Amino acid sequence: MTKAAELAKMGEVLTNSQLSGRRNLFYNGNFQCWQRSTSETGLGASSGYFTADRWKADIGATSAGRFTMNRTTSTPDGFNYGLVINCTTTDTSIAAGEFLLVQQRFEGQDLQHLKKGSSSAETAILSFYAKIVGSATDIVVEVFDNDNARHICKKFTLTTDWVRYYFTIPGDTTGSLDQDNAQSMTVSFCLHSGSTYTGGTLATDWAANDNSNRFVGVDSIFSSTSNEFHLAGVQWEVGSQATPFEHRSFGEELALCQRYYYHTYSYGSPAGTTFNQDYESPIIIIGTGNHGMGVCNAVYPVEMRAVPTVSFYGSDGTANRIRYWGGSLAAYGTVNRSTRQILGMSFNAGTNPEDFYSAALVCDAEL
Amino acid sequence: MNEEIVGYMKMRKEDGSFFESSIRAKIQVGDTTELGIDIPCDPANRHYQEYLEWVAEGNTIEEAD
Numbered sequence A: 001m002t003k004a005a006e007l008a009k010m011g012e013v014l015t016n017s018q019l020s021g022r023r024n025l026f027y028n029g030n031f032q033c034w035q036r037s038t039s040e041t042g043l044g045a046s047s048g049y050f051t052a053d054r055w056k057a058d059i060g061a062t063s064a065g066r067f068t069m070n071r072t073t074s075t076p077d078g079f080n081y082g083l084v085i086n087c088t089t090t091d092t093s094i095a096a097g098e099f100l101l102v103q104q105r106f107e108g109q110d111l112q113h114l115k116k117g118s119s120s121a122e123t124a125i126l127s128f129y130a131k132i133v134g135s136a137t138d139i140v141v142e143v144f145d146n147d148n149a150r151h152i153c154k155k156f157t158l159t160t161d162w163v164r165y166y167f168t169i170p171g172d173t174t175g176s177l178d179q180d181n182a183q184s185m186t187v188s189f190c191l192h193s194g195s196t197y198t199g200g201t202l203a204t205d206w207a208a209n210d211n212s213n214r215f216v217g218v219d220s221i222f223s224s225t226s227n228e229f230h231l232a233g234v235q236w237e238v239g240s241q242a243t244p245f246e247h248r249s250f251g252e253e254l255a256l257c258q259r260y261y262y263h264t265y266s267y268g269s270p271a272g273t274t275f276n277q278d279y280e281s282p283i284i285i286i287g288t289g290n291h292g293m294g295v296c297n298a299v300y301p302v303e304m305r306a307v308p309t310v311s312f313y314g315s316d317g318t319a320n321r322i323r324y325w326g327g328s329l330a331a332y333g334t335v336n337r338s339t340r341q342i343l344g345m346s347f348n349a350g351t352n353p354e355d356f357y358s359a360a361l362v363c364d365a366e367l
Numbered sequence B: 001m002n003e004e005i006v007g008y009m010k011m012r013k014e015d016g017s018f019f020e021s022s023i024r025a026k027i028q029v030g031d032t033t034e035l036g037i038d039i040p041c042d043p044a045n046r047h048y049q050e051y052l053e054w055v056a057e058g059n060t061i062e063e064a065d
Helices: A003-015 A250-257 B046-056
Strands: A039-043 A056-059 A066-072 A082-089 A099-107 A124-133 A138-145 A150-157 A163-169 A183-193 A228-238 A261-263 A283-287 A294-299 A309-313 A322-324 A334-336 A342-347 A356-364 B005-012 B018-029 B032-040
Touching (some): A099 A228, A124 A138, A138 A163, A150 A163, A183 A228, A342 A356, B005 B032, B018 B046, B032 B046
Antiparallel strands (some): A039 A066, A056 A099, A099 A183, A138 A150, A283 A294, A283 A356, A334 A342, B005 B018, B018 B032
16 A cells, blocks of 8 residues: 555544544453353353353354353464354254354444434444464354344455454444344354355345345354364444554453443452352341341442343352351342342341351343 | 253242242253242343243243242
8 A cells, every 4th residue: 555545544534533432342352351251161052151251152053063162362463362162063964043153242322323224324344353273264244233133244264364354334224223222233253054044145235134145155163173263353343444453451341341241259250169258258148137038239330231130159159059157058039129230139048037148149231 | 140041930028929020040950940040020131031032932930939
């Protein structure tokens, strides 16, 4: 590119205000935050949020394929961590409804500046670093409008080297996004798909969803246990030019992620970690005498997206248990009177209603 | 929070009535079931949305003793 052309591009970026304010729509796009776990094996039987914050493994029809979902330090320069998906059990008899998507879901209220559905809908660009080990080189990235069942897709052929890839997404003048805390858009990296989603022609322009046009041309990561998909530095920004990855501080990124998932362990200790209830009890539940009830209140560090699903862990790491002080684990009958900001629980536990219980708290308000 | 949910249960107050603010998931633990995650009755909560889909399929929530 000539100097004049570089200056012209820079001028375009500045004119579009791409360098001002927060640019990246992704949460945890550089895989800094791993509250749940940094390594999970044997995945593939069901969908879920397993490791990196905000990144979901979405599973279609039942597949024999299994995979691990791990943090990796083998990353492009300037990134601490990336995500790696490694096939551990193959699936060479692919049923029609199968798929494996690594995806992130977005609230409509965070996407209004895309101006989707208006005559001034904005062009956006999605960029990411990726590489592949093995033969499943072709992936499909899909941007899906959940409010209007519309989508646009692009196929990428990866190599064994880290490369930054780009997906220019034209403004869509059809279908506005709801301005609320519900799921309005989803960005998916498809790594495996059955014929239900591959029988047509890939939707490379915005169109009403047609399942047969979603993942056309994708290779299956489940074709070999040698296949590994590596992903880092994912960014989605308004504008027609990709800008350098927007690095946020760890604390900033963690706080953003805690809108969707939060636990009372210290960072680095996932749910189920043992703790000493004498001096490191994450929360304390107090019995209320003769009423046979316990009560517990806590304030979340940030307002959660929705009233969260709640679970407790005993000090020995057992799920769905609270621990009587100095005594045994107890099941509990909880009543969640929480809001998006405050946990308010009462417990029908009570074999020892005048005593203390301890537990770790896990809250989930993911999309 | 990725437990295998096999059903749902209403929780009872001291006075015998049922709480309206949340329900408990029933999960499979070996050969038995036990109470798992506590799900608020918030339409924006994804676990509650899954519960509503489960009900729409013709299933019925259990009532705690």
